Amino acid sequence: MEIFNNPxxxxxxxxxxxxxxxxxxxxxxxxxxRWEKSTEAYAINYLSRxxxxxxxxxxxxxxxxxxxxxxxxxxxxxxxxxxxxxxxSRKRKVKWDHTYRLNLPQKGLRWMRITxxxxxxxxxxxxxxxxxxxxxxxxxxxxxxxxxxxxxxxxLKAASEGIWDWNLETSMVYMSAQLMKILGKREVExxxxxxxxxxxxHPDDLPGYEKSKVDYFKKKNASYESIYRxxxxxxxxxxxxxxxxxxxxxEEGKPIRAIGTLKDINQLKEKxxxxxxxxxxxxxxxxxxxxxxxxVSHNLRSHASNLKMLLDLFKTADEEExxxxxxxxxxxxxxxxxxxxxxxxxxxxxxxxxNVKEKLNLRHYLKNILNILHNxxxxxxxxxxxxxxxxxxxxxxxxYLESILLNFTTNAIKYSSPDRKPMxxxxxxxxxxxxxxxxxxxxxGIDLKKHKNSLFGMYKTFHKNQNARGIGLFITKNQxxxxxxxxxxxxxxxxxxxxxxxxxxxx
Amino acid sequence: xxxxxxxxxxxxxxxxxxxxKNLFKQNGIDVASTFFLNGHDAIEHIKINKVxxxxxxxxxxxxxxxxxxxxxxxxxxxxxxxLPKRPTIYMISSSNNEVDINRSKEFNGAVKGYFLKxxxxxxxxxxxxx
Numbered sequence: 001m002e003i004f005n006n007p008x009x010x011x012x013x014x015x016x017x018x019x020x021x022x023x024x025x026x027x028x029x030x031x032x033x034r035w036e037k038s039t040e041a042y043a044i045n046y047l048s049r050x051x052x053x054x055x056x057x058x059x060x061x062x063x064x065x066x067x068x069x070x071x072x073x074x075x076x077x078x079x080x081x082x083x084x085x086x087x088x089s090r091k092r093k094v095k096w097d098h099t100y101r102l103n104l105p106q107k108g109l110r111w112m113r114i115t116x117x118x119x120x121x122x123x124x125x126x127x128x129x130x131x132x133x134x135x136x137x138x139x140x141x142x143x144x145x146x147x148x149x150x151x152x153x154x155x156l157k158a159a160s161e162g163i164w165d166w167n168l169e170t171s172m173v174y175m176s177a178q179l180m181k182i183l184g185k186r187e188v189e190x191x192x193x194x195x196x197x198x199x200x201x202h203p204d205d206l207p208g209y210e211k212s213k214v215d216y217f218k219k220k221n222a223s224y225e226s227i228y229r230x231x232x233x234x235x236x237x238x239x240x241x242x243x244x245x246x247x248x249x250x251e252e253g254k255p256i257r258a259i260g261t262l263k264d265i266n267q268l269k270e271k272x273x274x275x276x277x278x279x280x281x282x283x284x285x286x287x288x289x290x291x292x293x294x295x296v297s298h299n300l301r302s303h304a305s306n307l308k309m310l311l312d313l314f315k316t317a318d319e320e321e322x323x324x325x326x327x328x329x330x331x332x333x334x335x336x337x338x339x340x341x342x343x344x345x346x347x348x349x350x351x352x353x354x355n356v357k358e359k360l361n362l363r364h365y366l367k368n369i370l371n372i373l374h375n376x377x378x379x380x381x382x383x384x385x386x387x388x389x390x391x392x393x394x395x396x397x398x399x400y401l402e403s404i405l406l407n408f409t410t411n412a413i414k415y416s417s418p419d420r421k422p423m424x425x426x427x428x429x430x431x432x433x434x435x436x437x438x439x440x441x442x443x444x445g446i447d448l449k450k451h452k453n454s455l456f457g458m459y460k461t462f463h464k465n466q467n468a469r470g471i472g473l474f475i476t477k478n479q480x481x482x483x484x485x486x487x488x489x490x491x492x493x494x495x496x497x498x499x500x501x502x503x504x505x506x507x
Numbered sequence: 508x509x510x511x512x513x514x515x516x517x518x519x520x521x522x523x524x525x526x527x528k529n530l531f532k533q534n535g536i537d538v539a540s541t542f543f544l545n546g547h548d549a550i551e552h553i554k555i556n557k558v559x560x561x562x563x564x565x566x567x568x569x570x571x572x573x574x575x576x577x578x579x580x581x582x583x584x585x586x587x588x589x590l591p592k593r594p595t596i597y598m599i600s601s602s603n604n605e606v607d608i609n610r611s612k613e614f615n616g617a618v619k620g621y622f623l624k625x626x627x628x629x630x631x632x633x634x635x636x637x
Contacts, residue, residue: 310522
């Protein structure tokens with residue numbers, strides 16, 4: 001049997017009937033309109049049956065009065081543009097393609113699209129062969145898509161999030177406009193090789209970034225999430241949060257496409273850092289308060305209890321014993337006086353309203369202190385080395401500067417090693433734009449592993465030294481901190497100690 | 508009751524040493540007392556005198572001291588093995604800090620009690636008689 005060989009189209013139906021049957025099955029309205037040159041008017045030559053459905057009318061009505069159907073069904077303000085577009089197409093001989101709306105009794109508002117090809121005839125008349133289609137569903141989809149796309153874009157913008165879409169096979173990454181903006185680039189989307197992104201991640205954050213990626217690919221984590229710094233075009237790093245998932249795997253289960261978002265969390269991170277700094281300040285203030293409570297609790301109490309015990313014993317003591325007790329009473333009184341003066345000194349540092357800062361020449365002040373200590377230095381044969389430029393000044397309270405230099409210098413002499421010639425060196429440098437003075441000695445050194453936490457505490461001494469009272473470093477530290485700076489210490493037993501004083505001043 | 512015939516006092520306050528001596532005297536307590544100014548001096552002394560006769564029956568230990576404080580002394584002391592006897596230890600301090608008082612209970616019962624300065628006759632009764 002042969003199929004479609006030698007078809008006989010005329011068998012049975014006439015060709016016209018055949019076409020008519022076909023046309024009637026097409027849901028679109030098939031039509032022919034003709035513009036008559038002699039009358040300059042349009043006439044409908046042919047309409048397929050679909051017109052009944054699309055216009056909610058019957059062949060009878062439309063044959064009788066097509067004009068009324070057109071005017072009644074077409075949305076009023078769409079009539080003029082409809083005619084205008086038809087005229088343009090006729091005059092310019094270009095394809096007629098127009099979208100308009102119908103207002104139907106049953107289906108209500110419908111969107112229609114009409115397309116037709118104008119053909120010029122010998123007498124100058126023009127025929128349009130074309131079709132009209134109900135595109136309402138399509139229009140609605142389009143509108144929905146538009147709304148959801150808009151919503152999506154607004155949401156991403158509001159959340160300052162960018163989108164990335166990474167093709168793991170080609171190693172190319174799509175980056176959305178918002179993402180480009182985070183990088184400080186023009187807000188235009190683009191495709192970049194994945195190395196472009198990698199090269200911009202802060203070197204310190206790269207290991208963490210790689211780890212979260214690998215952990216996700218190995219399915220250790222349900223989704224990929226990583227926080228790192230990315231280099232922007234301004235040359236500065238910004239903190240970002242990147243999140244994503246693999247959207248497609250190949251047959252072997254290897255990821256081939258991953259999509260995710262990138263959020264600029266710089267402000268949040270900066271707040272976090274700020275918070276951390278505030279906590280540090282509070283912790284250091286708390287430590288000072290604790291030390292304060294300690295001096296009150298321990299030292300005042302120990303004097304008071306000695307006094308109490310002494311008085312109890314005094315009552316029943318004999319004459320000779322009383323004499324000795326009176327001497328001790330004097331010692332208690334002296335101790336109490338010293339403790340109170342220390343307390344006063346500390347309270348003053350904490351509450352000093354007159355923390356007046358002046359421009360002070362560092363070298364000049366150091367020379368003054370060394371002059372005061374001249375006898376001590378000579379007695380111990382201390383070698384002094386000063387590496388401070390002549391013109392270095394610091395903004396400081398002069399009394400504090402004197403007390404700090406005095407304290408560190410006397411400490412260095414006090415804890416010098418008997419085995420070698422004492423040496424103190426004063427070195428000025430700038431670290432991270434901050435002015436720093438280092439005071440180094442070659443003395444006994446301090447076991448920092450044991451004493452680091454209590455080094456600057458009150459009444460802590462680590463050496464068997466008669467003069468050690470353990471208040472100096474505590475007061476010095478308070479003074480430096482009251483001026484907004486800090487002290488760092490490094491030490492090696494029997495090698496020496498270096499104290500670094502940071503002045504709170506940008507160079 | 509264990510007879511107490513010798514004791515160590517470890518405290519950096521020399522006036523307290525004097526007062527304690529007098530308090531013993533007035534209360535008729537007759538013991539051989541050795542005084543140390545900090546934990547370090549005491550531990551060194553113990554290390555070179557590890558015999559029954561020189562080790563004390565009782566140690567009165569201060570908390571806050573320079574060089575080696577009471578806690579550090581306890582740590583070092585607990586490390587010492589093969590001591591012919593274990594002295595009874597009381598902590599006596601002017602620190603009324605809860606943290607210190609609770610901490611004294613952490614040394615596996617090595618510390619028998621914690622007394623707050625000033626020390627009075629009643630305290631001595633508790634330490635020497637009970």
